[in-house]
Amino acid sequence: VQLQASGGGLVQTGDSLRLSCKGSGRSFSNYDMAWFRQDPGKEREFVAAIVKTGSATYYTDSVKGRFTISRENAKSTVYLQMSNLKPEDTAVYYCAAGAFIRSVWWESRADGSKYNYWGQGTQVTVSS
Numbered sequence: 001v002q003l004q005a006s007g008g009g010l011v012q013t014g015d016s017l018r019l020s021c022k023g024s025g026r027s028f029s030n031y032d033m034a035w036f037r038q039d040p041g042k043e044r045e046f047v048a049a050i051v052k053t054g055s056a057t058y059y060t061d062s063v064k065g066r067f068t069i070s071r072e073n074a075k076s077t078v079y080l081q082m083s084n085l086k087p088e089d090t091a092v093y094y095c096a097a098g099a100f101i102r103s104v105w106w107e108s109r110a111d112g113s114k115y116n117y118w119g120q121g122t123q124v125t126v127s128s
Contacts, residue, residue: 008122021095
């Protein structure tokens with residue numbers, strides 16, 4: 001599956017932004033999806049994950065209550081709605097796809113090495 005992320009930009013502290021990641025090629029609904037982010041000089045960080053059906057989600061603690069991951073399989077798209085953005089949210093955001101059995105997803109959902117396909121990234125910059 002090919003992934004195309006979009007929606008990044010320059011915003012101010014407290015603003016909201018919605019990222020989109022559109023898949024093409026193989027059936028999008030066969031993949032569990034996730035968002036990761038990376039700031040230059042730092043390691044890649046897990047942000048949020050969602051299972052194939054959208055029935056389960058998982059977030060890193062720093063974004064809980066502020067970010068929401070969702071998906072529309074009919075549009076082959078996963079979203080990351082980001083609210084109350086902070087300067088520390090500044091990073092390049094990447095979407096990723098992997099095909100897990102459910103028990104494996106619970107264990108591996110935040111492990112980037114377990115995802116097979118990656119988008120090109122979209123820059124989010126939050127000014128203070």
